[in-house]
Amino acid sequence: MSNITAGRITDFLQSKQSEMIEMLKILVEKESTTVDKKLNDELGAYIAELFRQMTGGKTTTIQNDLYGNHIKGEFGSGTEQILILAHFDTVWQKGDILEKIPFKIVDDQAYGPGTFDMKGGLVQGLYALHALKELNETLSKKVVFLFTSDEELGSPTSQHLIEEEAKKSVCVLVLEPAISTEGALKTSRKGVGMFKLSIQGRAAHAGVEPEKGLSAIHELSKQVSYLYKLTDLKKGTTVNVGTVSGGTTINVVAAEANADIDLRVKTQAEFDRVIPIIKNLKPNIEGLQVEVSGGVNRPPLERTEEVVNLYNKAKKIAKEDLGFTLLEKETGGGSDGNFTAPFAPTLDGLGAVGDGAHALHEHLFISEMPKRSALLALLLKELGS
Ligand SMILES: [Zn+2]
Numbered sequence: 001m002s003n004i005t006a007g008r009i010t011d012f013l014q015s016k017q018s019e020m021i022e023m024l025k026i027l028v029e030k031e032s033t034t035v036d037k038k039l040n041d042e043l044g045a046y047i048a049e050l051f052r053q054m055t056g057g058k059t060t061t062i063q064n065d066l067y068g069n070h071i072k073g074e075f076g077s078g079t080e081q082i083l084i085l086a087h088f089d090t091v092w093q094k095g096d097i098l099e100k101i102p103f104k105i106v107d108d109q110a111y112g113p114g115t116f117d118m119k120g121g122l123v124q125g126l127y128a129l130h131a132l133k134e135l136n137e138t139l140s141k142k143v144v145f146l147f148t149s150d151e152e153l154g155s156p157t158s159q160h161l162i163e164e165e166a167k168k169s170v171c172v173l174v175l176e177p178a179i180s181t182e183g184a185l186k187t188s189r190k191g192v193g194m195f196k197l198s199i200q201g202r203a204a205h206a207g208v209e210p211e212k213g214l215s216a217i218h219e220l221s222k223q224v225s226y227l228y229k230l231t232d233l234k235k236g237t238t239v240n241v242g243t244v245s246g247g248t249t250i251n252v253v254a255a256e257a258n259a260d261i262d263l264r265v266k267t268q269a270e271f272d273r274v275i276p277i278i279k280n281l282k283p284n285i286e287g288l289q290v291e292v293s294g295g296v297n298r299p300p301l302e303r304t305e306e307v308v309n310l311y312n313k314a315k316k317i318a319k320e321d322l323g324f325t326l327l328e329k330e331t332g333g334g335s336d337g338n339f340t341a342p343f344a345p346t347l348d349g350l351g352a353v354g355d356g357a358h359a360l361h362e363h364l365f366i367s368e369m370p371k372r373s374a375l376l377a378l379l380l381k382e383l384g385s
Pocket residue numbers: 087117118151176177
């Protein structure tokens with residue numbers, strides 16, 4: 001890419017900083033807690049209108065009975081496609097903006113519900129395409145921009161849509177926040193497995209005839225110790241038993257016990273190794289029944305060679321065209337990037353730079369908005385050429 005092109009795009013977006021903040025304020029003040037369909041429908045429709053105006057592209061509304069309608073934006077054309085992901089729902093409740101976390105600007109920081117996670121990234125994404133359109137920078141690939149409404153609940157109604165678009169894409173760019181104030185991209189996200197362990201024993205009086213009982217709690221304690229031994233920190237694999245329950249009262253041998261198990265892995269290979277072990281847990285005490293249900297909740301976003309290639313492209317643009325060092329990090333938390341990773345190389349954390357996702361001090365850095373928007377525009381230019 002020529003320096004002239006990079007300079008034009010960067011200058012254009014720098015000149016839009018105050019417009020970006022105005023748009024951020026509007027989007028933040030349109031509160032969008034995931035479970036409020038009406039609010040999310042309104043915000044989705046508003047974003048669709050913005051997309052059409054700013055990019056000249058077209059939008060499709062994907063009707064949703066449960067949560068807000070999802071919006072699919074299409075920009076440019078080509079036989080191949082690049083997918084961009086953003087969600088517009090937040091973890092904040094209606095009214096929080098008035099009572100808990102008003103939109104406000106302090107120095108270089110913009111505070112408010114969803115500024116960092118992830119309405120800021122969404123604004124940066126819209127402006128990146130706006131810059132390409134206004135400067136007549138055509139790409140040879142189509143860009144599909146999905147705006148979804150239920151990420152904060154684990155994307156129950158958008159997962160399928162996201163996966164279908166990922167299958168058709170050469171790569172996926174996720175506008176989730178960068179890692180804290182360093183602004184690092186996310187090149188590895190752990191996969192999540194969730195399981196329920198239920199143990200059936202036999203009740204008996206703890207004093208009169210304890211020998212007739214089979215304690216489900218005793219069995220559970222053995223299973224829990226075993227499960228923790230599956231943790232392998234070197235491989236990034238961890239097992240956590242987050243809840244246990246069981247028994248009825250102090251003087252009865254417990255007939256029942258249950259546990260919730262959380263498994264995190266960095267690679268599919270570790271899922272393949274550990275999941276069968278958990279699913280096939282056998283009782284230690286003869287006569288008890290052990291049952292396990294559950295499985296993969298999100299696959300891992302693995303730091304594959306293709307992911308590293310994507311990151312290196314972004315890093316080079318940051319260094320040569322924008323004058324900063326772009327870092328990469330791994331995270332144990334999940335995003336929609338986990339769903340796309342099995343189908344197309346995925347680069348995550350391309351959104352806002354700031355801090356405090358889901359917390360009262362949630363904010364982004366205003367001066368980073370045009371920079372990160374330019375990073376995305378230049379990356380699209382590079383990937384779409
Ligand atoms: Zn998010």
